[in-house]
Amino acid sequence: MPSQDRKIEAYLDCVSPYSFYAFSYLRENRRALGTQGVEVEFIPVFLAGINVGSGNKPPWTLPAKASYSMYDNRRAQKYFKLNFETPDFFPILSLLPQRCLTYLKMKRPEKLEDLFQSCFESLWLEHLDLAKQEHMLTALLKVFNKQEAEGILNAAQKTEIKQALNDVTKHAVEDLGAFGCPWFRVHDGKGNAEPFFGSDRFHYMWDYLNIPHQNLEIQDPVFGKL
Ligand SMILES: N[C@@H](CCC(=O)N[C@@H](CS)C(=O)NCC(=O)O)C(=O)O
Numbered sequence: 001m002p003s004q005d006r007k008i009e010a011y012l013d014c015v016s017p018y019s020f021y022a023f024s025y026l027r028e029n030r031r032a033l034g035t036q037g038v039e040v041e042f043i044p045v046f047l048a049g050i051n052v053g054s055g056n057k058p059p060w061t062l063p064a065k066a067s068y069s070m071y072d073n074r075r076a077q078k079y080f081k082l083n084f085e086t087p088d089f090f091p092i093l094s095l096l097p098q099r100c101l102t103y104l105k106m107k108r109p110e111k112l113e114d115l116f117q118s119c120f121e122s123l124w125l126e127h128l129d130l131a132k133q134e135h136m137l138t139a140l141l142k143v144f145n146k147q148e149a150e151g152i153l154n155a156a157q158k159t160e161i162k163q164a165l166n167d168v169t170k171h172a173v174e175d176l177g178a179f180g181c182p183w184f185r186v187h188d189g190k191g192n193a194e195p196f197f198g199s200d201r202f203h204y205m206w207d208y209l210n211i212p213h214q215n216l217e218i219q220d221p222v223f224g225k226l
Helices: 017-028 030-035 047-054 063-080 095-107 109-125 133-141 146-155 159-174 202-208
Strands: 006-012 038-044 183-188 193-197
Touching: 006 017, 017 030, 017 038, 017 063, 017 109, 030 038, 038 095, 038 109, 038 159, 047 159, 095 109, 095 133, 095 146, 095 159, 109 133, 133 146, 183 202, 193 202
Parallel strands: 006 038
Antiparallel strands: 006 183, 183 193
16 A cells, blocks of 8 residues: 655765755755645665665766866855855765764654754864764764763664665665665655655655745746746
8 A cells, every 4th residue: 555645755965965955955844844744754875875886976076077066066055055165084984974873763763853963064064074983973962962972873883773774775776766865755645756866856846746836936027927
């Protein structure tokens, strides 16, 4: 029996600035989405594993994409009202934070969004290399007390959690067709679901969900709306 829920599954990795934009935007719009009966679920995934599994490669490894992406990122930051530079420890390794997030998703889901927020901010705004245990601990301490934070850091490196992150990444690639982040699977509430890629396709998502929106309407200074 297919699910009748209207829902956005958002597969994110904190290493991806476009995941940061999508995360912020969806949280900001959560109430409006709720009034449309649309639930949002955030799911930690491992972007490097998605690249390997799908045969894709990080955009910055292709010179043409790397130079275009400087424009894309600057425009996205203006649009989403975020402002940051790429840290100098690039390329960034996200296995440790994504495992901590996977641990929360499984064991303490009510805290998942707080830690996602902390990881995005720590990495992109404060330039903390979350691949290092001491910096990951700093990100955890914004959400948890010392004892809890150390416990999560430890538990996140257990086989069960490593396997769970591998499994969800494999699911995103093999079942949902993911080739990058942010990746979305959107359920229309009538038993159908479609994939969406990127933080710049929300207007297509709202069309798919039949949600009224005005985002891309051009205002004509003489005649008003087109
Ligand atoms: N146009 C998309 C770009 C998203 C993007 O470049 N995501 C990167 C990770 S930060 C990725 O996975 N890219 C794969 C690809 O472009 O093939 C957006 O604005 O969100």
